[in-house]
Amino acid sequence: MPTEISGSTGVNKIQDDTVVAADIASSVPLGKVLQVVSVADGTKVTSTSGQWVAHSGLVASITPSSTSSKIFISASCAFASPAGTNNFNIGLFRGSTNLGHSTAGFGLMFDGSSYYHGHTTPQFLDSPNTTSSTTYQVYFRSGSGGDGGIINHDNAIGTITLMEIAG
16 A cells, blocks of 8 residues: 655645654654664773873764754773772763763772772763764773773773764
C-alpha cells in the first residue's frame, strides 16, 4: 500500500529532494537519542608534562542533525598515577575547548604521595549549537615527578561514546 503525503510543504520537499536531517529531527520528541557514535582503544599513553595531553585513540566525531541538539559524552578508561607524581586529572574536550574545569577537568586530583590506579567515567552534556561535524576527545594532565600519569593502564580498553539528544 503506498504512503500518502498531504500538505504542500511536505510534498514540495520530497519533489525537489530537499528533505534534510533537521526536518526529520524536528519531528522527534525532545530528549530522544538520535544517533550514537562509539570508539574503543587500548593504547597506553603516559605523560609527565603537566599540560593537557590528548589520548589519540579516544577521539570520536558526530554531526548533529539540528543546532538545538545536545551531545552526551561518556568516556571510560583505566588510569594510574604512580607515587611521586604530582596531580592527575581527566578531561573531555570539544575540539580545543576543555568542557570541564580549566586545570582540574573532571577531577581525580591526587597528592602524589601514593600510587593510585583505578577507573574513571567522566560524562558531560554539551550544547555545541552546530550541524557541522564535531570532534570530542579524552585528555589527561599529570604533574611532573614520578613516572607520570597513565591512561589505559594495565592493557585496559578505553572508550568514548557520543549520543545526539533531540533538543
